[in-house]
Amino acid sequence: GAGVSQTPSNKVTEKGKYVELRCDPISGHTALYWYRQSLGQGPEFLIYFQGTGAADDSGLPNDRFFAVRPEGSVSTLKIQRTERGDSAVYLCASSPSAGDEQFFGPGTRLTVL
Amino acid sequence: AQSVTQLGSHVSVSEGALVLLRCNYSSSVPPYLFWYVQYPNQGLQLLLKYTSAATLVKGINGFEAEFKKSETSFHLTKPSAHMSDAAEYFCAVSTMGRRALTFGSGTRLQVQP
Numbered sequence: 001g002a003g004v005s006q007t008p009s010n011k012v013t014e015k016g017k018y019v020e021l022r023c024d025p026i027s028g029h030t031a032l033y034w035y036r037q038s039l040g041q042g043p044e045f046l047i048y049f050q051g052t053g054a055a056d057d058s059g060l061p062n063d064r065f066f067a068v069r070p071e072g073s074v075s076t077l078k079i080q081r082t083e084r085g086d087s088a089v090y091l092c093a094s095s096p097s098a099g100d101e102q103f104f105g106p107g108t109r110l111t112v113l
Numbered sequence: 114a115q116s117v118t119q120l121g122s123h124v125s126v127s128e129g130a131l132v133l134l135r136c137n138y139s140s141s142v143p144p145y146l147f148w149y150v151q152y153p154n155q156g157l158q159l160l161l162k163y164t165s166a167a168t169l170v171k172g173i174n175g176f177e178a179e180f181k182k183s184e185t186s187f188h189l190t191k192p193s194a195h196m197s198d199a200a201e202y203f204c205a206v207s208t209m210g211r212r213a214l215t216f217g218s219g220t221r222l223q224v225q226p
Contacts, residue, residue: 004156033213042117042203042216043157056213091157098212099145104157 002026004105006092012111013082021077021108025094032075033102034067035091043091049075050098082112115140115206119217127225132191134220136178136204139185146187147205147214148178157203163187174198199224 005024013019025032031050035043045059049069060066064082069075079086089109093102120135138144146163161172168180178189187204201221205214 031212035214035216040218042205042218043214045213045215048213056211059213093157099207099209101159101162102214103159104149106156 004092004094004103006090006105006108008108009106010109010111012113014113015082015084017082017112019079019082019110021079021090021110023075023077023092023094023105025073025075025092026103027073029094029096029103030072031095031098031100031102032069033093033095034075034077035093037089037091037107039088046077048098055098079110082110084112086110087112115144115208115211115215117204117206117215117217119202119204119220121220122218123221123223125223125225126194128196129193132176132189132194132198132222134189134202134204134222136187136189136217137185138187138204138206140206140208142208142210144206144208146178146180147207148172148176148187148189149203149205149216151201151203151219153200160189160202194222194224196224196226198222 033048034046037043047057052072064080067077089107091107093104095102116139118137148160149157163180171177204217
């Protein structure tokens with residue numbers, strides 16, 4: 001079956017611009033996670049949804065970062081006023097419910113010039 | 114709060130030799146522990162997980178790991194390395210109260226012919 005998909009696969013933007021990154025989880029998975037992976041590092045947690053609500057957003061680095069999941073399926077990570085330090089691979093994962101195995105998408109590579 | 118330490122950012126072994134990748138964790142509550150593998154330009158794939166059942170956990174591709182509470186360790190082993198095992202390996206921890214994964218910084222495994 002289809003796995004987690006993320007679009008775009010690559011995004012290049014200029015400092016100060018706004019970007020949106022999309023995640024399509026595995027159908028039926030109620031939990032959805034966003035992570036960020038900088039070069040040479042392990043993924044770092046950003047936010048996790050159970051259904052439509054953000055169950056834990058403690059990993060969001062500042063108020064420029066925001067994520068939504070309005071219908072409990074697709075999620076969008078939004079970054080305002082991008083900075084060069086935001087450059088990383090943004091990973092999305094989903095699981096049947098919280099605490100189950102997380103299945104990861106291929107990631108979106110964001111480059112801020 | 115939980116954390117993961119992976120000793121050795123790079124490990125090189127000969128084909129057919131034992132693979133040992135080290136992972137130590139810190140958690141104030143019973144942990145769930147995971148090993149993920151990341152091949153170049155691919156998403157994270159779960160190798161194995163410990164969720165408080167058997168302390169010796171067998172995973173895919175011949176890998177296994179043993180949970181040792183007294184040593185707060187969850188080292189990954191494989192008796193005989195194959196060229197196809199060359200990849201980045203990440204150890205991760207979560208808990209009942211914090212479902213998001215906390216990852217180590219990763220270990221890059223090289224397999225020499």
